[in-house]
Amino acid sequence: MRKQIVIIYFFIIGCINAPHSNIYDPENPHKARITGSVREPDGTPLENAVIALFQGEKMIQSDTSDGEGVFMLDDITPGIYKIEATALYYTMVEISPETLWAGTKLNGFDIYFSTLHFDNEAAGTASAYGFETITGDWNIMNDNGQTTEHSLPNVYNGKNKNTEKALVLYSMDFGDFKFKTKLKILNSTEENWEAGIVFRYRNEENHYCLKISSDTLSLVKKENGIQKAVAVVECATPKEKWFSLGVECYFTVIKTYLNDQLMFYEVNNVLTSGRAGLTVMNKIPTQTTSVNFDDVTITTD
Missing domain, CATH: 2.60.120.560 (Exo-inulinase; domain 1)
Incomplete structure (x- = not known):
């Protein structure tokens, strides 16, 4: 009987302190990252565009493209997101839904403005x-x-x-x-x-x-x-x-x-x-x- 109680105890403790290894678990310690560039219709890199990451209506983080149009969104908790890109003379670009699981590394994520x-x-x-x-x-x-x-x-x-x-x-x-x-x-x-x-x-x-x-x-x-x-x-x-x-x-x-x-x-x-x-x-x-x-x-x- 005591052995059964000990097993149940450690099972409960193990659940409470689960390693959160599921890639969709928001508490998974392995975060996601997006790196890419922002470009004009002809492919020219676009500087000073703002790329924002939203979950629902809440903005999680943002970055501004550099002189080569490059941006990075890092340390992203696993989840489903929306990306909004804005630039001075262009209509906003919206990309959704974007599912990011633990450890995701999206490289070469290029955003083209068109309007x-x-x-x-x-x-x-x-x-x-x-x-x-x-x-x-x-x-x-x-x-x-x-x-x-x-x-x-x-x-x-x-x-x-x-x-x-x-x-x-x-x-x-x-x-x-x-x-x-x-x-x-x-x-x-x-x-x-x-x-x-x-x-x-x-x-x-x-x-x-x-x-x-x-x-x-x-x-x-x-x-x-x-x-x-x-x-x-x-x-x-x-x-x-x-x-x-x-x-x-x-x-x-x-x-x-x-x-x-x-x-x-x-x-x-x-x-x-x-x-x-x-x-x-x-x-x-x-x-x-x-x-x-x-x-x-x-x-x-």
């Missing part, structure tokens, strides 16, 4: 972060209307200048990529307006353009100065209403989207790389087109 929202730009800025102004009038301005349609408060406004169209280009060349933007045609815009996305832009004589007008959506190719409509579809586009345009390019395949709906699927091997950007124009040189752009999303492979 530029313009909300931290100073009003009146001509070349928004990541973009180069080529022609026309561009500036950051406030647009608090239709609050659920785009990020607040700022937008990137483009306006043609007499015979000169408005054009801004993202800073890097792309081969395979996705490029999407929200846009709104302002009431001040006169008839015969056009706006959209230029891509695989090498120069003014060689590029593609997905452009929308009051009654059509068209994919246009310009090669050695000769412009040709590759595809055209009728569509009514009202002013003062947000919508989205998107382009996706892989090798010789071009896909274009209106409000996330596939509109054109083309195979074309003439131009396979180049820059991408935003454009505003009017068919009548003396008339003005004014367009607000926001939430420009760029991803590359």
